[in-house]
Amino acid sequence: MSDWIKFYDFKHSVIYVNARHRDVHYRTIAEDIRKLVPSSTAHVLDYGCGEATSADLVAAACAQLVLVEAAPNVRASLTMHYAGHPKIAVITAEQAAAQPKSSFDLIVMHSVAQYLSAPELDRLLAMFHSLLKPSGLFVLGDVVPPHFAAPAAALSLLRFGAANGFFWAAVSGLMRIFVSDYLRLKRTVGLSHYTEAAVIEKLKSAGFRSERATHNIGHNQHRMTFLARPIAQ
Numbered sequence: 001m002s003d004w005i006k007f008y009d010f011k012h013s014v015i016y017v018n019a020r021h022r023d024v025h026y027r028t029i030a031e032d033i034r035k036l037v038p039s040s041t042a043h044v045l046d047y048g049c050g051e052a053t054s055a056d057l058v059a060a061a062c063a064q065l066v067l068v069e070a071a072p073n074v075r076a077s078l079t080m081h082y083a084g085h086p087k088i089a090v091i092t093a094e095q096a097a098a099q100p101k102s103s104f105d106l107i108v109m110h111s112v113a114q115y116l117s118a119p120e121l122d123r124l125l126a127m128f129h130s131l132l133k134p135s136g137l138f139v140l141g142d143v144v145p146p147h148f149a150a151p152a153a154a155l156s157l158l159r160f161g162a163a164n165g166f167f168w169a170a171v172s173g174l175m176r177i178f179v180s181d182y183l184r185l186k187r188t189v190g191l192s193h194y195t196e197a198a199v200i201e202k203l204k205s206a207g208f209r210s211e212r213a214t215h216n217i218g219h220n221q222h223r224m225t226f227l228a229r230p231i232a233q
């Protein structure tokens with residue numbers, strides 16, 4: 001298990017300043033993902049879904065939603081939460097790799113690329129290309145650009161908190177993040193940053209034609225979302 005997966009492997013990650021933040025965060029993401037679901041018959045994969053407390057909003061718009069989470073405790077909590085949901089399945093990263101080719105109409109990987117090395121991201125892009133139907137859409141969200149990432153993330157969180165009733169919790173949450181393992185891991189393991197051109201080039205090498213979306217999924221508009229479609233063979 002990578003150090004970043006261990007960092008996220010808590011029932012409630014330190015990254016969310018309180019339960020309200022976590023719930024508004026996941027509702028915002030689910031509402032954005034729902035807009036990208038192509039039809040009510042679509043099969044959707046959310047890779048690195050995290051706590052996904054609003055996944056039922058996405059499931060309501062599609063035929064099947066597969067949640068993939070590598071962190072075992074987070075996955076156990078998701079499995080319990082969505083047990084018996086007729087449209088939601090929770091699986092491991094290994095099970096995702098074993099899904100049949102061309103199974104999905106929409107694959108989303110949001111706010112995960114920064115935790116992967118460049119070769120790890122390449123491997124996942126190749127896997128998504130194989131799992132996606134030729135007419136499908138791959139969405140790579142929350143890609144962190146090289147400059148001003150930390151101040152932009154802090155400012156976006158404070159704005160998000162002010163708009164959703166958790167401003168002061170966001171202030172103390174930021175201080176908590178400062179003393180958490182996040183900064184230590186950032187220094188030792190590192191975070192991956194990409195320019196817009198570098199992502200488009202990476203996606204091209206994996207067999208996708210892509211463009212940057214006008215809106216990043218979620219609340220941080222300094223980060224980038226890409227819409228990618230398999231290049232016809």
Ligand SMILES: C[S@@+](CC[C@H](N)C(=O)[O-])C[C@H]1O[C@@H](n2cnc3c(N)ncnc32)[C@H](O)[C@@H]1O
Nearest residue numbers: 002004005008048049050070071110111112115
């Ligand atoms: C910031 S959370 C994103 C959760 C959710 N997608 C969201 O946007 O809120 C980062 C996620 O990346 C996952 N992750 C980190 N490193 C990973 C790796 N090497 N392979 C697969 N998943 C990884 C973590 O388990 C965690 O769920």
